[in-house]
Amino acid sequence: MRQHDTLFIGGEWVAPAGTATIDVVSPHTEEVVGRVPDGTAADMDRAVAAARQAFDHGPWPRMTFAERAEVIGRLAEIYNARQGEMAQLITEEMGSPITFSNLAQAPQPLGMLQYYAELGRSFAQEDERPGLFGPLTVRREPVGVVAAVVPWNVPQFVTMTKVAPALLAGCTIVLKPAPETPLDAYLLAEMAMEAGLPPGVLNIVAAGREAGEHLVSHTGVDKVAFTGSTAAGRRIGAICGEQLKRVSLELGGKSAAIILDDADLAASMGFLSLAALMNNGQACVAQTRILASHNRYDEVVEAVANMVSSHPVGDPTDPATGIGPLVAKRQQDRVEGYIKIGMEEGAKVVVGGLDRPYDRGWYVSPTVFAGVSNDMRVAREEIFGPVLVVIPYTDEADAIRIANDSDYGLAGTVWTADAEHGMDVARQVRTGTYGVNCFMLETGAPFGGYKASGIGRELGPEGLNGYLEYKTIARLG
Template sequence: MIEHDSLYIGGQWLRPAENGVITVVSPADEQTIGAVPLATATDVDHAVAAAGAAFRGTWPRLTPGERADVLERLADELAKNRDERAALTSRQNGMPIAIAASAEGDSPVGLLRYYAALARATPLEERRPRLDGNGETLVRKEPVGVVAAIVPWNFPQALTMFKLAPALAAGCTVVLKPAPETTVDALELAAACERVGLPAGVLNVVTGGADVGEYLVSHPGVHKVAFTGSTAAGRRIGEVCGRLLRPVTLELGGKSAAIVLDDADLAATVRGLATSSLLNSGQTCYLSTRILAPRTRYAEVVDAVAGLAGSLTVGDPLSPDTLVGPMVSRRQRDRVESYIAAGKAGGATVATGGGRPAQDRGWYVQPTVFANVDNDARIAREEIFGPVLAVIPYGDIDEAVGIANDSDYGLGGTIWTSDVDRGVELARRVETGSIGVNFYGLDVGAPFGGVKASGIGRELGPEGLAAYHHLKSIYLPA
């Protein structure tokens, strides 16, 4: 058991205004593994006030190099317990430890170091000659202010740092609201920030449910919102921010396509699909969960994808041999199983899976592959967020592109081919924020985000830092 009885607000550990508790349950064995306070609107008020005071204080007035020093100290601190932090995520959300070691252990450290270096290298002011010849303009980058960062449960430490690292590098202050399923790691991060001397109020952590998040998003003391989560929640947040004219970054859902071309090496393709389509037990937003296969090789692709899914080791997420862990919650397992039922009822064929594995306890679902799927089927249109793939046939390349683009979403995607140049040309035609040729992997130095219902704005890369600046033009006479 890991228990916290206080929230981290204004550099102090404060008891919440009321006595509510969030219980954290292991999805692997359904045992209680932690407890944290349930924040209220009053606690959010205190956290936003603390962040506002810190923003009016010294933090945004430090040089980028001075802030970078703090980020590097935090990176060093987090590197000390990389394995323990990875295991903490696995215990909370069921992520296989083989994935968590990199995604949750190493990634936050790397993001802090990347944005520390970028802050040092990014000029805050630029002088431009006026086009009318009458003097010049000083264009200045300034921190946007108090940031509400709302983070999901699937990659909690990494996605926190997608927001926290650039926000702090830019000189912003942050109120972090983690998902209820993964709250313990957020408070552990606060403790690490305290140990390295992050000034009081620069990071504040409030733990609660959707009501706390909604109150935070609309709070008058917040200047920007950064959210990763479902499209439905993102739409609500976008509506609030639009009404308030508040900048917002929304990284939302996906239903990405893997286009398998007729010249693809099928053995290499299915090895790649293990991570680009089933990473973190399918609980990853950018996954290529629609497998588009040429009709000339359709049966062959179905057999190969089904063979891959059926071969993956399902079990204890803390075992290094596990490739598929449990769903994060009973509710999520029920959701995934409802889609499997819908696929069967809709006439699709279960090529493998379709039920629960043999585990006595835990919220597990078998990796499932559906064949004979039309792109209009529910399992091809809606984000499932579990280990469920739909293999869809196509005729020629134009039809493949049409199917890939016939989606409400546009976040990720992959092209599988023996001709990389052909793959790049095809990738240019897919309506998405990111796409990989013969693999998929986020690049910390390049922007990540979606189009259509997959969100607005970008994280990572220099663009991720720019999202926490606003621009001021100072006109200077000749």
């Protein structure tokens, strides 16, 4: 068992203020695989004080972008050497299939470090512009102390969408991992120490909701960067709004995959499989609404059912596993609750249902619903598990209408033999990320959502901008 009895604050391993601990439980075996201190409000105060000291008086904000980029580059090299260890750790603590952990959970955070290290080597601190009466200097400065609050589903991916650009900007950070997945953050702390981050630049305190809200509302924090549920995002947004504190929110999704009549179903299902079922369905960008025309509806339902059935369900450490367990018992209960709701709403279970594949572990049966209308709860609410609904449409305009008829606007796809026409569809769907015959998140391009899917953008240069304040200096003479 992996056991930690300290917190990472001020560049050191320090004793927590309290005695409570967090047990990390394997979703596969239901056995405790790790234990860490449960951070308190006093621990958050200490972490914010360390970050505040490092920002107000330390070297990090006063270094050039290129100098910080060199340190981030060293961190990337260390991360690269240990990414296999990181992938295994995430699979162990939250049940992501090891194939997905090796494909995305560890490599994508590494890619973000590499991207921002490269961006920083040539990023300008200042630029000159002409003014009415003389030259203007536009200066970019770090926003300050950042509270990064991250979820359990892709813990390092989401951590790095915040930590990498915040570091490059010159910010200092208090990172609060989710209580379900604190172990990977301890590995990141080890890497940060080895890379030579100055004390207090990165502080890590795992904790629950109460200590997390204390961090978010702390007057020593200049910006909150949050990924998680829309309900929690509303609460955080309200706190930050009251304090006029900078905030970025990456929240939920209920993304639609539009399958046009000219799509090659066999080819589409291969790519849609990952887009819809990645990480056991525990992904905010998952394409969980499959839109099919009345002309090919039965054919699409059959193809989706066969695709879902082809994924072996089992031990997430087995490379042959396609779908593993959900992160916790409460998540298992939640997803099964939605399966029951779908049945009660009149949707037809084509694959899966309420029979569990295993007696032990927090597994649910991957499920496909047919006969779904877009006003059903299973079509409107984020389930966050391997549950897909197939919704019929009459024509392309109707498909776009249904795709847009959602409280969310995070992701989406269109599947067609005519990629240029697919671009026309993409331009009409109100989401932050979209794919034509594919879906992927690009490190160099902005990621975020419309509507209830959040505020702000991460990744790319736009992700760096969210951690900068812009200062205009006018001068005469």
